[in-house]
Amino acid sequence: MIVSDKGIKxxxxxxxxxxxxxxxxxxxxxxAGVKEGPADCIRMAEVRAALKKMKRHKAPGLSGLVVEMIQxxxxxxxxxxxxxxxxxxxxxxxxxx
Numbered sequence: 001m002i003v004s005d006k007g008i009k010x011x012x013x014x015x016x017x018x019x020x021x022x023x024x025x026x027x028x029x030x031x032a033g034v035k036e037g038p039a040d041c042i043r044m045a046e047v048r049a050a051l052k053k054m055k056r057h058k059a060p061g062l063s064g065l066v067v068e069m070i071q072x073x074x075x076x077x078x079x080x081x082x083x084x085x086x087x088x089x090x091x092x093x094x095x096x097x
Contacts, residue, residue, distance in 0.1 A: 039089045047082045 054067040070077040
């Protein structure tokens with residue numbers, strides 16, 4: 001059992017290096033048609049469905065948003081998420097903010 005801070009740090013470092021540098025096998029059978037033309041817009045129902053799938057009462061991730069914050073704003077927050085996502089699809093890049 002590792003009990004020293006340095007030992008724990010080295011153990012995590014080795015684990016993460018292995019995890020991030022390990023090649024995974026896959027059969028290269030991807031069956032998806034090529035979509036040409038403009039991307040489809042995301043619909044409000046899709047945003048609502050995604051919000052329902054998000055786990056509640058969890059610490060915020062990198063974005064700092066949690067589902068409770070978005071839902072507390074009602075349709076305003078859902079519309080903001082919808083506009084943000086559709087803007088990303090339209091512009092083909094994420095905002096610098």
